[in-house]
Amino acid sequence: MSAVRKTKFKLPAPKPRNPLVAPALQRKAGSHRKPQAATRRAEKMALKKQIDEG
Numbered sequence: 001m002s003a004v005r006k007t008k009f010k011l012p013a014p015k016p017r018n019p020l021v022a023p024a025l026q027r028k029a030g031s032h033r034k035p036q037a038a039t040r041r042a043e044k045m046a047l048k049k050q051i052d053e054g
Contacts, residue, residue, distance in 0.1 A: 034042075
């Protein structure tokens with residue numbers, strides 16, 4: 001029997017991730033106000049309520 005050579009494949013190591021990105025994304029906050037659509041709907045409902053009362 002002859003010896004069979006085994007070839008080993010070397011995979012390139014993945015790029016290391018930036019450890020500061022995940023905490024920065026978690027700290028990121030949006031605006032602290034109602035969306036424009038909610039404000040517009042509330043105004044429309046308030047106007048309709050005033051019309052119905054008067």
